[in-house]
Amino acid sequence: MAKKKIKITKFGKLLLVGLILLIVLTIVGIKLIKTYKYHQTYEYKFIEAGYTLDDYNLVKDKLNDDELMYIIALEYNKNIPKIISEKYFMYKNLGRYISYLEKNKDKSITDVIALVNVNRDKPYYENLVTTDESKNEAMLVNKYHALSKKYEASDIVKVSSTYAYAGMSLNKEAYDAFRKLSDDARKEGFTIIILSSYRTYEYQEKIWNDRKNLKGEKEADAYAARPGSSEHETGYAIDVADYNHPLNFSEQESFKWMKDNSYKYGYILRYPEGKEDITGYDYESWHYRYVGVDLATKVYNEGITYDEYYEFYLNN
Ligand SMILES: [Zn+2]
Numbered sequence: 205m206a207k208k209k210i211k212i213t214k215f216g217k218l219l220l221v222g223l224i225l226l227i228v229l230t231i232v233g234i235k236l237i238k239t240y241k242y243h244q245t246y247e248y249k250f251i252e253a254g255y256t257l258d259d260y261n262l263v264k265d266k267l268n269d270d271e272l273m274y275i276i277a278l279e280y281n282k283n284i285p286k287i288i289s290e291k292y293f294m295y296k297n298l299g300r301y302i303s304y305l306e307k308n309k310d311k312s313i314t315d316v317i318a319l320v321n322v323n324r325d326k327p328y329y330e331n332l333v334t335t336d337e338s339k340n341e342a343m344l345v346n347k348y349h350a351l352s353k354k355y356e357a358s359d360i361v362k363v364s365s366t367y368a369y370a371g372m373s374l375n376k377e378a379y380d381a382f383r384k385l386s387d388d389a390r391k392e393g394f395t396i397i398i399l400s401s402y403r404t405y406e407y408q409e410k411i412w413n414d415r416k417n418l419k420g421e422k423e424a425d426a427y428a429a430r431p432g433s434s435e436h437e438t439g440y441a442i443d444v445a446d447y448n449h450p451l452n453f454s455e456q457e458s459f460k461w462m463k464d465n466s467y468k469y470g471y472i473l474r475y476p477e478g479k480e481d482i483t484g485y486d487y488e489s490w491h492y493r494y495v496g497v498d499l500a501t502k503v504y505n506e507g508i509t510y511d512e513y514y515e516f517y518l519n520n
């Protein structure tokens with residue numbers, strides 16, 4: 205009986221060793237498969253390219269697979285994850301962000317994103333495209349997006365002398381909205397009137413050409429928009445003044461009211477203080493652009509310029 209018992213134990217031992225071997229091989233195998241599978245992931249490839257797991261977590265939801273592969277194939281750049289994680293990051297501009305940041309190391313990544321998005325890495329007027337005029341009150345007109353010479357502003361109506369100095373005209377929808385704005389402002393004690401409104405291409409051309417002939421191109425550009433690039437040519441832009449305090453509009457209570465309320469009537473402050481680099485214009489407390497109540501409210505709440513808003517939300 206004892207002999208037989210030993211035999212079984214020997215067999216049992218063999219069986220046990222075999223079993224253990226099988227388990228070990230299975231575990232190793234599973235591990236190898238897992239490792240192999242992980243090596244196929246974008247996370248692994250991204251980290252292999254020099255980035256950290258935190259970097260990966262910053263970018264993974266903002267890019268699709270092809271875009272991720274493209275980034276992995278690029279030379280490592282510590283700024284790339286920060287750039288991608290920015291709110292207004294646009295993939296199509298990635299290369300331009302990198303090179304603009306390289307040339308402007310003093311600027312923050314947030315500023316670089318904003319500036320490149322509105323084309324400020326390119327000189328004014330040299331890369332002019334014809335703006336999408338079919339967008340009507342939402343169209344962008346600036347030093348990169350111009351109206352075509354044959355553009356004809358629609359529904360231009362004369363502005364009553366109750367609301368403006370003589371000889372003004374404006375798009376009808378923008379005018380109706382301004383009358384409501386001005387009437388409500390009067391109830392608050394402010395008389396806001398229009399100083400300048402619709403201008404034709406020819407008129408803008410004359411302003412700019414006269415200045416150019418007098419002082420040269422650079423001076424003319426600092427003084428006025430080139431023809432096709434002034435919002436006044438759209439029929440949707442106005443310059444306003446406080447009738448009772450005609451000077452220094454930015455210092456008037458009426459300006460504060462305009463700044464906080466104009467969006468409710470569809471108008472936005474187009475060239476805000478501190479955003480000169482983005483808009484390409486000096487701070488103009490008097491210049492407002494009609495974009496409609498919906499859009500104006502969105503732009504106001506977003507707290508960015510119309511140039512930035514348009515590029516990111518309407519042209520992305
Ligand atoms: Zn203006």
